[in-house]
Amino acid sequence: MNRTLKRVLGLTGSVMLGLAGAVTFASAAQAHHVTYSGVPECTDDGWIVKWEATDWEGKPAEVGKGYVVDYVANGELTGDLAVPDAELPEFGSSTPLTGTQVLSLDDETATLSLNGRWDNGQTNQGTPVTVSQPEGGCEGEPADPEPVTAVGSEVDCVGIWVWAENQNPEALEEFTFVSSDGEEVSGTPEVGDIFSHYFLLDEATDALSVEVYAGEELLDTIEWTSNELCSYVSVEADCEGLIFTLTVPADGEAATFELWTSLSEEPITVELAPGESETHTFKAEGDEELWVDYYIETQKDATYGGVQWIPCDEETPSPSETPSAQPQLPTTGSSMTIMIGSAAALIVAAAAIFLIMRRRRAAQDW
CATH class of the missing domain: 2.60.40 (Immunoglobulin-like)
Known part of the structure; x- marks a missing residue:
């Protein structure tokens, strides 16, 4: 008996972002960003911004050490951040790279951009971060702390x-x-x-x-914006597991698919040229719930998702000989279907896909 499952892969991965904790939210395997933030403070004759910087979360053993090559800032920047080729601590380090930007009262905002490089040859041009004077300005009585x-x-x-x-x-x-x-x-x-x-x-x-x-x-x-790559995956479910059909349209781009399941540690990698298609069946083990998460990447774009399989029960209706059409995802010709699962299961799947996507997504930025 076939059922079409609909599921939301909700990126409720607060656990994963708790590890990242940075404003910048990665080549196809591991790419890094310089991530930094600043807090303003008033001084006797002006104001300063205290900056902290680390390397975006990844695998340093594969990517190599990261360094701040140079910076662009208004005002004077002092401290380790101003030293050429200053080594970046790993993300989450208790001793981040620090610097102080000194500004005059005429400067209403402080802007800093840190450019980085890594041992594997990757570079990253930092996105400018702007910090305003503390609320109320720095003249007269000290202002209340300002939210950042x-x-x-x-x-x-x-x-x-x-x-x-x-x-x-x-x-x-x-x-x-x-x-x-x-x-x-x-x-x-x-x-x-x-x-x-x-x-x-x-x-x-x-x-x-x-x-x-x-x-x-x-x-x-x-x-919300649609993504054409969503149509490259379609999913069906029966009482034994999930059936994935991977298809690259004849007028589409060659794509790499990676599929992870909750019952295995290594992903399945599939590369398809325009017009090619493959089917992969994932069988559940007993009544244990089965998750299959996927990542799709072409030269120009990438997307991700996941499907949960739920065991059949006695209340499941019998299949009809001519099943009605299933609702489609709101994308251009998409045939992929998703199921709304339990909140706890969504968090687990979201955390896995979030980590994968973050490490791959910045490949588009290098």
């Missing part, structure tokens, strides 16, 4: 995962996420923690947006 926040998101075939974090322990901000279909969640994470939520696309409208607020201030509006 970071917001990010990931869009997959059926929804948006949104996250936010506080970076100033003296001024924690409450975040509120509001979706276009009325769903609303709020939270105030401690420094080092992540507040996140996954919003499922409304298939009736094929549209979704999420507004991110810090207090009453609108920080960002994130729009």
